[in-house]
Amino acid sequence: NEINAAARMRVAANEKAEAEKIVQIKRAEGEAEAKYLSGLGIARQRQAIVDGLRDSVLGFSGNVPGTSAKDVMDLVLLTQYFDTMKEIGASSKSSAVFLPHGPGAVADIATST
The missing domain is CATH 1.20.5 (Single alpha-helices involved in coiled-coils or other helix-helix interfaces)
Structure with a gap:
């Protein structure tokens, strides 16, 4: 068994x-x-x-x-930049995020891509 x-x-x-x-x-x-x-x-x-x-x-x-296509894309990039800044600022759980901010910051981002 x-x-x-x-x-x-x-x-x-x-x-x-x-x-x-x-x-x-x-x-x-x-x-x-x-x-x-x-x-x-x-x-x-x-x-x-x-x-x-x-x-x-x-x-x-x-x-x-x-207006050229570049002008429009620069405007879109600027809008997205400010939307990103708003989202980071609105979140209470944001960690330290370093984004260039100042005159020409968005243009610097646009030319570096």
Whole structure:
């Protein structure tokens, strides 16, 4: 009886280990799929931003004579800079963040990219 019980315990332990292995594999596959889909979402978001910027540049350049695409992009960059500053200032959990700030800071950022 003890031999049969020990054999059944070994089989049960192997089955339990196999079940845990399958659970871990399925969990890893799920995480990989989630990361893949997240990457697709980020890529689509960035494409939408680029499309929106292109439309804005074309619309602004067409409606305001004498402006170039660079003028519009500088304006967009300035707006994003101030939005970033606002978000950092609004968060109570902000750590120290060093951003150039002063006359020409945004132009310096624009020329360094």
